[in-house]
Amino acid sequence: MSVPQQAGQPTAQQVGTHFFVLTLDKPGQFMVTQEGTCTPPPGHSRQDMYRLIYQAVTANDPDLAGASVAFFSLEPNRL
Template sequence: MSATSSQPQGSHLWIITLQVPGDASATGHGTFTPPADWTRRDVFRAVLADMYKDAPELTGANVLFFSLEPNRL
């Protein structure tokens, strides 16, 4: 397997899955470097806000999955 990236990545990797019951669902992922004083909840809320901005039909959807991990091996 070969993977190269010229784009800098954030310090943390996030993955989230949202679902509107009986309707739309979506999974998003990305990297993010939070400010030093942020908590996991702050990042969660920022990720939700971005998902809602990108897919307004998911506003208020159920969160089926959320993961936030350091972006390193």
């Protein structure tokens, strides 16, 4: 059984092959969780992607620079 795409609904290729969740913590200040999708380049490891995602998230918000990672998950984006 296939589910028809609705107008404007992104395909799996558009949203990325992997889903991530990253929770950053600055004790006594804040904790924030970011989630999204990505497509790892060929040959990249889980650690490579962890570093790239951390850098991308912290680059978007200078207040997050130096935050500790409380949680990280990177899994194939499929059911």
